[in-house]
Amino acid sequence: xxxxxxxxxxxxxxxxxxxxxxxxAYRKLALKYHPDKNPTEGEKFKQISQAYEVLSDAKKREVxxxxxxxxxxxxxxxxxxxxxSFASPMDIFDLFFGGGSRMHRERKGKNIVHQIxxxxxxxxxxxxxxxxxxxxxxxxxxxxxxxxxxxxxxxxSCHGTGMQVRMHQLVPGMVQQVSTVCHSCxxxxxxxxHKDRCKAxxxxxxxxxxxxxxxxxxxxxxxxxxxxxxxxxxxxPGIEPGDIIIVLDQREHSCFTRKGEDLVMSMELxxxxxxxxxxxxxxxxxxxxxxxxxxxxxxxxPGDTKCVLTEGxxxxxxxxxxxRLIIHFSVVFPQANxxxxxxxxxxxxxxxxxxxxxxxxxxxxxxYIYADLEDCDLDNRKRNNQQYYYMEEDxxxxxxxxxxxxx
Numbered sequence: 195x196x197x198x199x200x201x202x203x204x205x206x207x208x209x210x211x212x213x214x215x216x217x218x219a220y221r222k223l224a225l226k227y228h229p230d231k232n233p234t235e236g237e238k239f240k241q242i243s244q245a246y247e248v249l250s251d252a253k254k255r256e257v258x259x260x261x262x263x264x265x266x267x268x269x270x271x272x273x274x275x276x277x278x279s280f281a282s283p284m285d286i287f288d289l290f291f292g293g294g295s296r297m298h299r300e301r302k303g304k305n306i307v308h309q310i311x312x313x314x315x316x317x318x319x320x321x322x323x324x325x326x327x328x329x330x331x332x333x334x335x336x337x338x339x340x341x342x343x344x345x346x347x348x349x350x351s352c353h354g355t356g357m358q359v360r361m362h363q364l365v366p367g368m369v370q371q372v373s374t375v376c377h378s379c380x381x382x383x384x385x386x387x388h389k390d391r392c393k394a395x396x397x398x399x400x401x402x403x404x405x406x407x408x409x410x411x412x413x414x415x416x417x418x419x420x421x422x423x424x425x426x427x428x429x430x431p432g433i434e435p436g437d438i439i440i441v442l443d444q445r446e447h448s449c450f451t452r453k454g455e456d457l458v459m460s461m462e463l464x465x466x467x468x469x470x471x472x473x474x475x476x477x478x479x480x481x482x483x484x485x486x487x488x489x490x491x492x493x494x495x496p497g498d499t500k501c502v503l504t505e506g507x508x509x510x511x512x513x514x515x516x517x518r519l520i521i522h523f524s525v526v527f528p529q530a531n532x533x534x535x536x537x538x539x540x541x542x543x544x545x546x547x548x549x550x551x552x553x554x555x556x557x558x559x560x561x562y563i564y565a566d567l568e569d570c571d572l573d574n575r576k577r578n579n580q581q582y583y584y585m586e587e588d589x590x591x592x593x594x595x596x597x598x599x600x601x
Contacts, residue, residue, distance in 0.1 A: 314452065331400060333394050340386055350378075354384065409440050412513075419441075465528060467488075471488045484502065
């Protein structure tokens, strides 16, 4: 029993969620509320990141389940060191999608993450998608200088660093050092005269251009799998371009559910089919037709599970090897009074004999209390029980009148 469910509610999962369920929930929510897509949802994105940071770590999750968010903060188990602080939401996002930590981002540009929706058929057969996106590219005309060669001058306010350091006195004897982006050069470290600026990029050194990517979805890929285009992210002078990361989001299928390399489906049988055999067609994900067959005498019981080998999902990078098609069977019984009594007697002769050797017809009626069966609604019974309460004998108030004297 967990003390509170706030972090679980933030991710939209139950307290007994598995690590894979946590990953799926974080992936979808982080992509939905990322500041690049929803600039006004920064606080929501932060809450999602903090919840995943705690619940994805087994030790932190155990602390949270026992004592809630207060125990996390007081215990100093956050990712940012002591005092229970949390790691940067962007660090968590980049680490999850393979972009490295904050220090790595200082040497490499920001990654671009896109989610594309795919069907189970796409993951079974393979597919190719074209993705159009906008990205920053270095201006070819000025080669990323922003001006003609030699026209840029070092900013004297920050001495070319792009940052200004200010000292702020907190109390006598205690000074805080604060670094801010230089307002004179807007963090560029240099200043360019207006007349010397590149006419193509206006001195910005980069241009916004459209890029078409061909995304190849290989057979056997999974929901949530990432396809990385290295170095295809935004370009910036002096910094290695980031990556474009494509995340596959599988749409729910109407018939099949994927479990690893297996495909799982349900099949409903009539009683006569379960007893006497059947042939049922099943359309596969590559448009073949399987004829699922049970021969007469091969009894299928309600809840039975059977499988067809090599008819599951192809294995990633080994597409000629496949998992199983697993079928869960349910049996539909006929309606009440579907046969007359004389026909039921005839049917009884073909069914196995009753196990109870003591038949009621050979016994005196006075030895039996006959009990008729009625339909039973358990859910309704539970609801009705909540409307009753019980009182002990001492709880009944005396209505007055004569009472026995006690000594």
